[in-house]
Amino acid sequence: MKHKGKLVNVGLGMTLGAHITPISRNYIEKADVVFVAASNNLVEHWVKEMNPDVRSLQKYYQEGISRMKTYRKMVEAILSEVRLGKNVCGAFYGHPGVFAWAPHESIRQAKAEGFQAHMEPGISAEDCLYADLGIDPGRFGCTHLEASQFMFRNKSIDSTSYLILWQVGIAGDKSLSKFSTPKEYKKVLVDILLKTYPADFKIILYECAVLPIEHTFIKEINVSDLQDTAISLKTTVVFPPLHKTTLNDDIIKQVEKLK
Amino acid sequence: MSISIKALEELGSTQSLKQFNNIGEMLTATGITQKAIDDVIAYNKEHICVLFPEDDDEPDNQ
Numbered sequence: 001m002k003h004k005g006k007l008v009n010v011g012l013g014m015t016l017g018a019h020i021t022p023i024s025r026n027y028i029e030k031a032d033v034v035f036v037a038a039s040n041n042l043v044e045h046w047v048k049e050m051n052p053d054v055r056s057l058q059k060y061y062q063e064g065i066s067r068m069k070t071y072r073k074m075v076e077a078i079l080s081e082v083r084l085g086k087n088v089c090g091a092f093y094g095h096p097g098v099f100a101w102a103p104h105e106s107i108r109q110a111k112a113e114g115f116q117a118h119m120e121p122g123i124s125a126e127d128c129l130y131a132d133l134g135i136d137p138g139r140f141g142c143t144h145l146e147a148s149q150f151m152f153r154n155k156s157i158d159s160t161s162y163l164i165l166w167q168v169g170i171a172g173d174k175s176l177s178k179f180s181t182p183k184e185y186k187k188v189l190v191d192i193l194l195k196t197y198p199a200d201f202k203i204i205l206y207e208c209a210v211l212p213i214e215h216t217f218i219k220e221i222n223v224s225d226l227q228d229t230a231i232s233l234k235t236t237v238v239f240p241p242l243h244k245t246t247l248n249d250d251i252i253k254q255v256e257k258l259k
Numbered sequence: 260m261s262i263s264i265k266a267l268e269e270l271g272s273t274q275s276l277k278q279f280n281n282i283g284e285m286l287t288a289t290g291i292t293q294k295a296i297d298d299v300i301a302y303n304k305e306h307i308c309v310l311f312p313e314d315d316d317e318p319d320n321q
Contacts, residue, residue: 018272041305045264099310099312102310146312179309211303213267
């Protein structure tokens with residue numbers, strides 16, 4: 001038998017007013033308490049107009065403190081209300097399950113404690129990127145990696161497909177306690193990238209619009225200029241395919257024999 | 260602090276800036292005044308928006 005408290009984590013989408021789904025809005029409006037993690041205080045105010053008890057998760061961020069502590073405090077804040085038997089909604093910018101630890105973890109813990117918990121998807125920055133840059137991930141394939149994870153984990157690059165690096169603004173932050181990293185950190189990243197890409201290879205910096213009156217930010221630069229370019233927490237870096245794919249004749253012959 | 264955010268929401272849910280040459284054209288098309296937008300934007304402030312990565316020491320990340 002499930003306990004009375006419930007949790008649903010929903011996505012707000014990326015652009016205020018434009019992306020929220022009807023079901024996500026409904027969960028926000030009907031919840032006893034809403035916890036919000038928005039990328040902008042206007043988005044947070046927008047959510048506060050949907051429910052009388054909206055609590056910001058922004059207060060848990062503190063530069064110099066590991067973000068894992070921040071994320072765990074967020075999870076604990078959410079779960080403490082679920083344990084009180086309340087109908088709780090976590091409203092997260094973009095998609096609550098994309099590059100987001102706390103929404104997944106809070107659902108996992110709530111379920112483990114016998115509560116009903118689930119996630120409703122939202123429009124992520126990735127979705128906006130495909131639309132704004134005219135990229136179809138199915139055409140050449142597409143690898144998404146968090147920049148620090150890419151640096152620290154010996155990830156290999158498939159140069160025949162798109163490579164999309166997230167959170168380049170804090171690339172190389174092993175402490176998880178910075179909100180930006182200096183150019184020396186990004187130089188380490190660039191050195192790794194230059195093992196695959198030529199220095200003058202064109203890459204794209206991308207930021208989707210958070211407010212409907214904002215333009216999408218799209219800027220083309222050389223790979224080698226990445227370390228000297230201003231990169232915000234919101235900036236995503238897109239590497240187009242460098243090489244053409246080749247056919248795997250052995251597999252093709254193997255499959256043809258099956259006819 | 261009281262922010263009338265309705266104008267922004269209405270704009271976001273009905274129009275895309277990509278369809279216009281500039282913001283002025285967009286506002287004209289929707290009948291929303293520049294002042295209404297300016298009043299809201301005065302409170303604009305970016306938040307920290309990092310929710311990842313997970314800790315290197317997490318068991319499921321080994």
